[in-house]
Amino acid sequence: MARVHPRGPRRWVLRALRLFAIVTLLASTAGDSFVEAPLRPDVWAGEPLIVRGPLPDEIVLSWGPTQGDLARALQTAHAMTVDEVAGQVIVALFRGQDPTSVERLVRTYHLGGVAFGGGNVGSVARTRNMTAAAQRGGDGRDWPVIVAVDQEGGSVARLNAIIPPLPAFLVAGATREKSVVEAAYRGTGADMLGLGFTMDFAPVADLTIGLADPVIRARSAGDDPANVSATVVAASRGLLAAGVLPTVKHFPGHGGVTIDSHLGLPVQAATAEELESYDLIPFRAAVDAGVPAVMMSHVAVSEWGGSPSTLNPAAYAYLREEMGFRGVVITDSLSMGAVQNRGRGGPVVAALNAGADLVLMPTSTARAHADIVAAVDSGRLSRARLDEAAARGIALMRWQAELPRGDTEGDFVHALGVAGTVVTSSRCGGPLVGSSVTISGGWADERAALASALASRGVRTGGGTTIRLLGSASGTGDADVVVAMDGPWGLPRSRATTYIGLFGRSRASFAVLADILTGAAPPTGQWPVALGRLSGKECGAHE
Helix, strand or coil: CCCCCCHHHHHHHHHHHHHHHHHHHHCCCCCCCCCCCCCCCCCCCCCCCECCCCCCHHECCCCCCHHHHHHHHHHHHCCCCHHHHHCCCCEECCCCHHHHHHHHHHHHHCCCCEEEEEHCCHHHHHHHHHHHHHHCCCCCCCCEEEEEEEEEHHHHEEECCCCCCCCCCHHHHHCCCHHHHHHHHHHHHHHHHHHCCCCCCCCCCCCCHHCCCCCHHHCCCCCCCCHHHHHHHHHHHHHHHHHCEEEEEECCCCCCCCCCCCCCCCCCCHHHHHHCCCCCCCCHHHHHCCCCEECCCCCHHHHHHCCEEEHHHHHHHHHHHCCCCCCCEEEEECCHHHHHHCCCCCHHHHHHHHHHEECCCCCCCHHHHHHHHHHHCCCCHHHHHHHHHHHHHHHHHHHHCCCCCCCCCCCCHHHHHHHHCEEEECCCCCCCCCEEEEEEEEHHHHHHHHHHHHHHHCCCCCCCCCEEEEECCCCCCCEEEECCCCCCCCCCHCEECEEEECCCCCCHHHHHHHHHCCCCCCCHHHHHCCCCCCCHHHHHHCC
């Protein structure tokens, strides 16, 4: 069902009295669009994430809050000191697992939020203490501190040790029935919210070019624009249904370049017209569906001038003016190699001047805060631009605080894994192994995990059907059954009777694989990327 923002008629009288002031105030700001962009039926024909309310002050902006919410957030930002509002646009990194230090960091710099990395995540109790400490640092403000984390699934998932781990997003792309994807991300969102996280830096909307893509690959839902669009929207809907804010990334697409922006500056030579016909399609679908936040990548588009998109006004203008996005734009991490020593006044000030609303993980929080204050004092960054950026973040978090909270339903990790496992075989239906197997490839603990899962299903190890686990996206092997635990691009150069795209390597993934191999669960996935010819037929397409 479409989501309806919960607002009651009892507030109508007071809000009507404020209507003219609100409209006047909004007219002086960013000019947010109040008309929903038409959905693109050739890409995604589902319901929008947000449905507008009927009252003038209940007009819900295309990304979530109402027009009144945004106006009041702007008033809040106007009333802040420069020191306070400068902190509101920073989502900071921090070190360690000391609750006192993160609380002090938020309070000292009036931070809009903090981002957790793997080193900040301990036990469930420790992590809850850390996220609660971040909220205490907000000093009683009436909107939550952003507590964010990368929880895409697969290899980029900071919470996998303490919540059920989703496989790589390629599994979601391989899933034919996107309601399964939505349920999985609703489940993981509920787990995240239970730990105190309010924002997920996911889903990934990048279309991957495969092995030439050095960093996205299986983090992507695939290479088909329509399928990736539907997958991204489903994951976003699931997270929102749990009360967690999705952040669609990495605009305008990181999967089609050949340099990792953690290390250097990737350059996209495609024209804007060419990007519109491919890379931008999932982002348009997400914007049309009403996602609240988009992450700007460091990818430099030659046609836009060749500077990193995070620091380039042309990139923000394209996202807002050409694509109609009016929500929160957050930069990719400003500690990455692509933006080091770039931008007038440093990357933080340059990103804000370019159009960013939130700057993510600058190398030094203290330096970033001081640079913003100095830039406003000197006139290099206007107070109006800073207030506009802060207002979007404040409005977003007030809205997030009122979102209904979803819950988990069943074993959503297993359900997604089964739905997104792809099998091409000369024989579909029934078991794919005999009563015994010999497992090779992968790491020792991965072979042991699969052996244990098969043993619990009555299949012993030693002799019989040979199984080869491929641990890398380009790995190859010869066996009766060859399994891609990462991307599937080495499968066409492998020789097997059965080819399996598992796209995961956790214990949960091996439980899924054991069910598929023994015939306990029929494979229903589709190959999410184009591959060379595999002998046999795609089993899920024929069941």
